[in-house]
Amino acid sequence: MTEVLALxxxxxxxxxxxxxxxxxxxxxxQILSQDGVESLQHVFEVHPPHEESAGRKLNTxxxxxxxxxxxxxxxxxxRVILGGLLRIxxxxxxxxxxxxxxxxxxxxxxxxxxxxxxxxxxxxALWDEALALEEQESRSGEERAIRPFEYVIRHFPNTQRGxxxxxxxxxxxxxxxxxxxxxxxLRIQRVGSGSARIGATGDVDGWIGDTLELSVEVKxxxxxxxxxxxxxxxxxxxxxxxxxxAVAFAQSFSDEAIEWLAExxxxxxxxxxxxxxxAYWDLPKQRLAVQEFLFYLAVVQQHPKLIQRFKGFCQExxxxxxxxxxxxxxxxxxxxxxxxx
Numbered sequence: 001m002t003e004v005l006a007l008x009x010x011x012x013x014x015x016x017x018x019x020x021x022x023x024x025x026x027x028x029x030q031i032l033s034q035d036g037v038e039s040l041q042h043v044f045e046v047h048p049p050h051e052e053s054a055g056r057k058l059n060t061x062x063x064x065x066x067x068x069x070x071x072x073x074x075x076x077x078x079r080v081i082l083g084g085l086l087r088i089x090x091x092x093x094x095x096x097x098x099x100x101x102x103x104x105x106x107x108x109x110x111x112x113x114x115x116x117x118x119x120x121x122x123x124x125a126l127w128d129e130a131l132a133l134e135e136q137e138s139r140s141g142e143e144r145a146i147r148p149f150e151y152v153i154r155h156f157p158n159t160q161r162g163x164x165x166x167x168x169x170x171x172x173x174x175x176x177x178x179x180x181x182x183x184x185x186l187r188i189q190r191v192g193s194g195s196a197r198i199g200a201t202g203d204v205d206g207w208i209g210d211t212l213e214l215s216v217e218v219k220x221x222x223x224x225x226x227x228x229x230x231x232x233x234x235x236x237x238x239x240x241x242x243x244x245x246a247v248a249f250a251q252s253f254s255d256e257a258i259e260w261l262a263e264x265x266x267x268x269x270x271x272x273x274x275x276x277x278x279a280y281w282d283l284p285k286q287r288l289a290v291q292e293f294l295f296y297l298a299v300v301q302q303h304p305k306l307i308q309r310f311k312g313f314c315q316e317x318x319x320x321x322x323x324x325x326x327x328x329x330x331x332x333x334x335x336x337x338x339x340x341x
Contacts, residue, residue: 001110001114001118001121001122001125003110004021004107004110004111004122005122005125007104007106007107008021008107011104014100015089015090015091016090016091016093016096016097016100017097017100017104018081018090018126018129018130019074019077019078019081019090019097020070020074020097020098020100020101020104020107021107021111021122021126022073022077022123022126022127022130023070023073023074023076023077023098024070024073024107024108024111025111025119025122025123025126026073026076026077027061027063027068027069027070027073027108028043028108028111028112028114028119029119030064030068031043031047031063031064031068031112032112034064034065034066034068038115038116039112039113039114039115039116040112040113041112041113042109043063043108043109043112043113044063044105044109047063047064048063049061049062049063050062050063050067053067059098059099060098060099060101061098061101061108070098070101071094071098074094074097074098075094078090078092078094078097080130081130081133085130085131085133085135086135086136087130087131087133087134087135087136088133088134088135088136089133089134089135090130090133145283146317146318146319147278147279147281147283147286148286148287148289148290148314148317148319149175149176149179149278149281149285149286149287149289149290149293150275150278150279150281150286151317151319152172152290152293152313152314152319153172153271153274153275153278154271154275155313155317156168156310156313158220158251159220159306160306160309162305163303163305163306163309164190164191164192164301164303164306165191165220166191166218166219166220167190167191167297167301167303167306168220168306169218169220169249169250169251169271170188170191170203170204170218170296170301171293171296171297171300171301172249172271172274172293173203173204173216173218173247173249173269174186174188174204174292174293174296174300175289175290175292175293175295175296176274176278176289177204177206177214177216178288178289178292179281179285179286179288179289179292180277180281180285180289181206181214183208184206184207184208184213184214185206185207185208186204186205186206186207187200187204187205187206187207188203188204188205188296188300189203189300190300190301190302191203191218191301201215201234201237201238201240201241201244202215202216202217202218202234202237202246202247203216203217203218204216204218211241212240212241212244213243213244213245214244214245214247215234215237215238215241215244215245215246215247216246216247216248216249216269217231217234217246217247217248217249218249218250219231219248219249219250220250220251221250221251222250222251222252222253222254223248223250223251223252223253223254223257223268224254224256224257225254225256225257225260227257228257228260228261231248231261231264231266234246234248234266235264235266238264238265238266245267246264246265246266246267247266247267247269248261248266248267248268248269249269249270250268250269250270251270251271252270253268253270290314290319290321291321291322293310294307294310294311294321297310
């Protein structure tokens with residue numbers, strides 16, 4: 001054992017040798033078990049290394065019958081060190097490591113000559129070396145941050161008395177597509193502006209150059225077949241843009257309403273479906289959507305009561321409204337109210 005560790009020290013710059021020696025112990029244990037012995041002198045005379053398998057030249061240590069491969073045990077050692085212990089100081093170099101065995105024949109011979117207790121002691125010493133390697137930084141002690149936009153969709157109440165009807169749903173639609181479709185330029189206006197009067201197709205329109213690629217019509221109601229006529233004007237405008245992705249966003253849809261919209265190539269979208277989609281978003285993307293929702297309320301809709309209600313909701317929920325909103329508002333030429341958070 002002392003000689004093996006001395007040889008390890010001489011080759012300490014070969015970081016992969018740690019895994020090779022651990023794998024050597026596994027190979028030795030299996031070979032000795034097959035022979036029914038606890039140790040073996042001159043292992044390479046008793047078990048000459050195989051030179052080829054199925055007509056293919058072998059470049060890693062393989063010996064015994066049935067065959068025992070160094071690569072099999074090395075892969076296990078590497079998986080534990082890199083994948084289990086997360087020791088990023090260990091190289092990912094299995095082919096190079098196992099091909100180097102010819103330079104470390106003596107170590108394997110010594111390991112086979114050891115008693116079972118000596119091999120166990122060597123394994124413990126090598127394991128300590130593995131534990132001493134640099135570990136991947138862990139953030140497991142951090143508290144999991146709230147998924148902010150998902151939380152807003154699920155918990156922020158819809159438009160309240162004294163607030164512009166439909167403004168919450170329209171703001172959510174804008175924020176969702178602003179974060180999810182950065183390839184389009186969104187055109188948005190406050191509720192009640194009248195899409196037809198300003199030449200818009202839907203309440204939220206997404207353009208690429210002079211082509212309408214996305215259009216969202218928001219209806220703050222439960223949609224049934226009886227009130228699908230609310231989308232007639234939307235359908236009429238869409239006839240000019242046959243390749244536009246058209247979305248109807250409402251509180252809910254009956255099956256008949258969904259079918260009616262589908263026949264006109266319009267997708268039905270509600271807060272439940274939005275929440276389900278957003279659950280797959282990463283944290284920065286969700287934060288962006290919350291900022292865009294605030295932008296809509298404060299810069300587009302500009303309704304003080306609704307703005308303060310949303311800020312209070314975020315403060316209570318622990319959602320941080322950072323300085324990115326201030327920058328966006330300044331770019332829009334509007335001086336926003338100071339953030340409460």
